[in-house]
Amino acid sequence: MELRFLHLRRPYRFEAPIEGEFVLLLQITDADVTAEEQRRLSEAIVASGCRYALCRGVECSSWDDSIDDAAVAAEIDGTTRPFLMTTWHEDEPLEDVLEFMLERTAFDDFVPTAFVVAEVGGDGRTLAEARAAMERARRGGQP
Numbered sequence: 001m002e003l004r005f006l007h008l009r010r011p012y013r014f015e016a017p018i019e020g021e022f023v024l025l026l027q028i029t030d031a032d033v034t035a036e037e038q039r040r041l042s043e044a045i046v047a048s049g050c051r052y053a054l055c056r057g058v059e060c061s062s063w064d065d066s067i068d069d070a071a072v073a074a075e076i077d078g079t080t081r082p083f084l085m086t087t088w089h090e091d092e093p094l095e096d097v098l099e100f101m102l103e104r105t106a107f108d109d110f111v112p113t114a115f116v117v118a119e120v121g122g123d124g125r126t127l128a129e130a131r132a133a134m135e136r137a138r139r140g141g142q143p
Contacts, residue, residue, distance in 0.1 A: 002114040003134060005127045012037045012120065016048035021082070022114035023105045024050045025097060025130070028057035030121025038063065041120070042070040046084060052105040052112065055088040056097050057120075064088040083108070094126065098133050 004017040012033070016022070024045065033041075045053060045067055055063040064086045071084050085107055089097045098117075105112050117130045 004114075004116045005131060006116060006118040007122075007124050007127055008041075008118055008120045010037075010121075012041050014041050014044040014048065014118070016050070017116060018049070018114045020114065021049050021051045021110065021112070022116050023052040023054070023101055023112045025054045025056065025101050025115070025117045026063060027094075027117065027119045027126040027130075028055065028060060028063060028121070029119055029123075029126060031058045033058075033120060038066050039070070042066040043074075046070040046074050046081065047079075050084060050116075051082060051110050052085045052101075052107070053087075054097060054101055054105070055086065056090075056092065056094070057126075060088040060090050082110070094129055095133050098130060098137075102137065 002018055006017060008014065042063070053067050055061070055067070067084065067086050071081070074081060085105070089100070101115060117127060119126045
């Protein structure tokens with residue numbers, strides 16, 4: 001299993017830290033992300049090789065929609081990409097979302113082996129919590 005952690009700060013940019021396809025947990029902690037920043041990040045996620053995006057945190061359902069919109073726009077523009085699944089996880093504990101990410105994001109012919117946790121804004125606390133949960137999971141406990 002390949003695992004990466006990203007802390008996205010202004011100016012917000014997303015570049016895939018993994019070659020090939022991956023699952024992304026996008027933790028939004030910045031309540032002041034502009035519509036333009038959200039659109040640009042969503043487009044970059046769609047272009048990156050992400051096959052499953054889980055959105056959690058501030059206005060997470062709007063991020064789910066934004067990534068879906070970016071995927072549809074890419075398809076209309078003629079950019080052929082594999083299907084990108086999205087979900088949002090409002091008010092769900094981080095450990096539950098991490099467990100979902102690791103155990104429930106396979107679909108069709110996509111079986112994930114690479115995972116990215118990205119925090120948009122914030123102080124990196126979500127990344128530290130995710131690292132600790134993943135370390136517990138590697139030792140045989142739940143994430």
